[in-house]
Amino acid sequence: MLSADEMEVIALSLRVSAASVVASLPLAIATAWLLARRAFPGKTLFDAFVHLPLVVPPVVVGYVLLLAFGRNGPLGQLLSPLGISFAFRWTGAALASAVMGFPLVVRAIRLSMESIDPRLEAAGRTLGAGPWRVFFTVTLPLAWPGLATGALLGFARGLGEFGATITFVSNIPGETRTLPLAIYGATQVPGGDAQALRLSIVSVAISLAALGISEWLARRRKAEHERA
């Protein structure tokens, strides 16, 4: 049914998306907490900057990443002695999808954190817990629904990432050719329609599964509360 090439594309897509979410989650949590709980000068500007990937053309994001993290980019040169390289590698695809999904992930977590009564955190402090302990024992567990939603949104967004990825790391089979890139490629060659259709069906199926898991998590959470 699916060829080995196509299986490779699917596996790569899942890996890129999962890696992008896992790697960006700590930063997304920190950003969401800053926006939800702290007042600091330049907060509005910071908020706008976080949301930038939502409104800027993905190609622009990809180009900026290329300038910064490319082999000759300042950050690329800084990281290459550490053995970290993004240029034309699957890690670059993950970086592109992490950046593009970041505002969605932050937004979901932030909304969840804002709905927590800050006085629950104050209660934790009066019981002898420092700010870090309160964050990990009160804020984070209570923000769990937002965390789960944010992670799944980021994952689904990553599966669909096209513009930033192809601009930043090109379309290399086995390395950076994710589902959308493969589908686009198939439509560009004569007789590729069948493959494009198969991959499209797979991509819809994965998205539905992600949605299903998110729904299931939410329901399990609710059931836990009702049982309690």
Next chain:
Amino acid sequence: MLDVDVTVRRGSFGLEARFASDAPIVALFGRSGSGKTTLVESIAGLVRPVRGRIVVDGRTLYDSARGIDLAPEARRVGYVFQEGLLFPHLSVRANLAYGERLVPARERFVDHDRVVSLLGLAPLLSRHPATLSGGEKQRVAIGRALLASPRILLMDEPLAALDAARKSEILQYVELLRDDLKLPIVYVSHAIEEVTRLADSLVVIADGKLVASGPVAELLGRAEVQALEGRYDAGAVIEARVARHDEAFELSVLAFDGGELVVANIDALPGEPVRARIRSRDVSLAIERPRAVSIQNILDATVVSLGGEFGAIVDVRLRVGPTPLTARITRRAAAQLGLAPGVRVFAMVKAVSIDRRSVGFA
């Protein structure tokens, strides 16, 4: 021992308060929005004063002059919030353990089992906060604060969200804590009957300013404090001792400086000190000793002063021996009886108007 002298600013709201107390329970009394909560939050370290000093049991928690400002977690101040604020994601057991496990074992002076049995928490341990009733939540919240071995317990209107039956239940627990754990308690309330039942010392706040502070019975006789009690609830507090019980009629007789009060049976041994609050509106006056009336308490009193020159209602301040009492009557009644300072009257108080809620154990 609690010693507070702070100025707090919060947006346009300002609070200035200075008081010291070494009573087992000190009540912060005032209307909603008067600054009571801001004051306890500054003691807990949740609000930073602009200047001042907060000392609990000889330990300085805040001192602007010396640059001391302990973090809330370092203050060892137990805080019971109005709505309990239990951690919704943790079981009752885990809520109780939250503060307890953060206290080094050698500094724990509150025994886990004792708190659990004192507050009747054993049957609740494996439940989640969402399934608890209001009263149960508040008991767990008190237990959680206690198990962190605090040096002082702040209770911010812990009964406000509860119905009358639950209120009286929690009040009994608070009395137990006071007598059993010997932990100083700051009790915030706008309900005068809670204050008189529990507290020995009173701090009265209005509009961010300290109105008065001192012993409860002394303060509640004062006009400026009565003005805050509300038209319905204003009254005087009488410090008394249980003289004897009348088993046949299930009554208790309380002896105070100036006379005796008959009330419905209270659960205290003869000789025990109690505090009875008599609302001004429950006191009526007569010039001659009434005969053949159902009223059980007829007290010899002298008019001290008449409050207010306008309106239908007059507060008549009396003395029964040395004990102050206030009667709220109509202006017409005052005129008909010819009341004036120095006039001798008989103050009448129905025994049933002094209910269980108005009598506290001192």
